[in-house]
Amino acid sequence: MFLIFQDADEDSVSQDLAVQRMKICNIKTNTSEDPGDISIMVDSIKVLTALGNFPRPCSMLIGLTYAVNLAYPKELMYTLEVFQKLFLELDCSKLSPKVNSLKNKLLA
Numbered sequence: 463m464f465l466i467f468q469d470a471d472e473d474s475v476s477q478d479l480a481v482q483r484m485k486i487c488n489i490k491t492n493t494s495e496d497p498g499d500i501s502i503m504v505d506s507i508k509v510l511t512a513l514g515n516f517p518r519p520c521s522m523l524i525g526l527t528y529a530v531n532l533a534y535p536k537e538l539m540y541t542l543e544v545f546q547k548l549f550l551e552l553d554c555s556k557l558s559p560k561v562n563s564l565k566n567k568l569l570a
Contacts, residue, residue, distance in 0.1 A: 484535055500519050523542070540560055
């Protein structure tokens with residue numbers, strides 16, 4: 463779900479991003495402390511770019527799935543559910559058994 467590319471060309475980045483449906487990627491052009499270009503990719507297309515710090519793209523990805531009514535990809539379903547229901551506290555009364563177990567372990 464999260465990828466960091468350091469001094470990579472556009473073709474290799476596109477090939478790596480084509481593997482999953484949703485991805486947050488950080489493309490750094492140099493070795494400085496600059497965060498680089500953090501963007502959100504859906505189906506190998508950049509839908510949001512220049513998002514700044516890392517927490518912003520995480521929340522924007524959840525908002526984007528709501529705005530365009532996307533279903534969570536099967537391989538990211540529980541990760542995105544944890545973001546949505548535990549961290550952002552959206553619709554937190556309906557938890558899947560796996561996420562509910564994680565919540566209980568975190569609060570113990």
